[in-house]
Amino acid sequence: MALARNAAEDRLLERLSQRTAVRDRERRGAVHPDLQGAAHRQFPAARGRSIVGRRPLRGCRALGVCPQTVFDAGGGSSHDDRSERRHERFRSLQCVVDERETVRGMERLRSESAGPRRRYQLAFLALGWLILIGLIFQCGAGAILRRVYDRIDLRLTSFAQRLSDAEGDAVQRTQRSSRSALVVAAYPKLANRAWLARPDRVLWGIYDGGFPDSFAGLSNTESRLHYSFPIVSIYQAWGDRPDEAHFPSRLAQTIDRLGSVPMVTWEPWVKDFDEARRPNLPPANEREYASLAAIARGDYDFYVTAWAAEAAKFGRPLFLRFAHEMNDPYRYPWGPQNGNRPDDFIAAWRHVHLIFQKMNATNVLWVWSPHISMPWFEYYYPGDEWVDWTGTGVLNYANVASWSRWWTFHQILEKGYPALAKLGKPVMVTEFGTLTEGGDARQWYADAFRDLGDKYRAVRAVVFFNQPHDSTLLTQEPLDWSMLQDPGATLVVRERLSHR
Incomplete structure (x- = not known):
């Protein structure tokens, strides 16, 4: 399943690079703003609106239609060559956007599926460390702590004995x-x-x-x-x-x-x-x-x-x-x-x-x-x-x-x-x-x-x-x-x- 998903992502990325190349070629033939007519100025505005409202445009694309504002931009006819080129550029741009969103969605899905695996890995790693620490404690640290405790207990007992001796000496001196x-x-x-x-x-x-x-x-x-x-x-x-x-x-x-x-x-x-x-x-x-x-x-x-x-x-x-x-x-x-x-x-x-x-x-x-x-x-x-x-x-x-x-x-x-x-x-x-x-x-x-x-x-x-x-x-x-x-x-x- 993971191999199939990776192959699909590779194909999408390849198509995305091809669309990007087409867009770069079209940009090389772009009209300078001073030479643009009304149609040139209207299309970018329409394109900006389509990016903001991705869902309506993607739905229209699925039906094979585009918003009327696109066909009427600059007052051009649907049979006009320039209008067709604008429509083609718009559809290409929309495909690029959709493909990018698809890639992002798959990457998000991949990251989300990897998240639990990562958490499980960390949990098992932590559990392994705890088991190792427990074994170390059982084998060596426990004995060390026992020796430390015995030494502390011995020191306290010796201190108590010294106090008792001092008290006995005091009793002996006073009596x-x-x-x-x-x-x-x-x-x-x-x-x-x-x-x-x-x-x-x-x-x-x-x-x-x-x-x-x-x-x-x-x-x-x-x-x-x-x-x-x-x-x-x-x-x-x-x-x-x-x-x-x-x-x-x-x-x-x-x-x-x-x-x-x-x-x-x-x-x-x-x-x-x-x-x-x-x-x-x-x-x-x-x-x-x-x-x-x-x-x-x-x-x-x-x-x-x-x-x-x-x-x-x-x-x-x-x-x-x-x-x-x-x-x-x-x-x-x-x-x-x-x-x-x-x-x-x-x-x-x-x-x-x-x-x-x-x-x-x-x-x-x-x-x-x-x-x-x-x-x-x-x-x-x-x-x-x-x-x-x-x-x-x-x-x-x-x-x-x-x-x-x-x-x-x-x-x-x-x-x-x-x-x-x-x-x-x-x-x-x-x-x-x-x-x-x-x-x-x-x-x-x-x-x-x-x-x-x-x-x-x-x-x-x-x-x-x-x-x-x-x-x-x-x-x-x-x-x-x-x-x-x-x-x-x-x-x-x-x-x-x-x-x-």
Whole structure:
């Protein structure tokens, strides 16, 4: 079709050039204006009118007639030779005009038909570039952006750690005569690992919700209670994020400079390792199933070994609470709901313990911490030679959940305590506290302190869970475990700690 159209255009252009040649020859024989008669002067005027009104003239030409004004121009007769020549020139001119218009129309049609093709070509070209950019981004730019993001995140984390260190140093300077000195005076053997494995008195500790970013909460709580805690608890997940990838050396050193012993709850969230950096690991969404067996198999030795080496470099006594509440099927991914059997946990615990021994991290004290409200937790015990402390959380959730009500400290601990005490290890209450709604928080703490001295003599450490914004239960509002929210509870805790 395109070839036929081009051939037709070529024929029209050839005819146009022939008509133009005829017109040029006629112009060479044109009459000078001084010699023109009326007829010579009238024809150009008529021709001008015909060009302006193309459609009437073209219609007349199709019928083989011309306007009467043309025949009557200058008063000449239709049989007059000059008139015939004028008519012929007029028809030739009209043909030229029509042919030009036809060519223009075909050119316009051609341009109009080429327009959509051009737009489609541009669209496909743009689409191709977008696909190419996407492939480049997928292959290389994505990794570059991830590295940039990691660097920014690392810088921000390092900056936050420096601020935390500076804050800890400021707290140490302002409280040097009260913080470190009081802790050392109350617990002169606190830096002795052997003594920490079998303390002759109860150690009190605290976790503050401001960690690891700020020590302001700890400082405020200790100021209100007039007490400096010998154990400071922190939490760290496994993973490749800057706040997960390494042993928390700076935070541990700050706690040590304040005179306390750090306790790290070490949570094996294996999904947090980057797939691009860890191609030897399964996809992230497949790692949680049987993750303890994978740890025991050595799949995560790259992480455990480096962490243990840094813990050994820290050199000071350190409590390590690894994979806590491993028997709870409703809480953490390393629980039994993901195919993690008791034997898998024991194998993972021992494997990690052996790595720490190989890295000479003998400063670590191992805290085995099951959920004693769940049955058969004894089956998860790794063995006496692998454990220094046993522990459990004692938190009163009051009426915030369908499975809970207002429980006293004794009601929460009494069922599982005999099995813990039977193991012969010192017992630690790793998370200690109560909510305030649904009961009397002041009385709860008063009863707890009394029962600790009367009924639970194997408990050698208690760690307050001072978290004012706990979202682990996914309740509508975060849970507030701080004892400071209740003035009566604050008074009771301050009074009891002053006698310890």
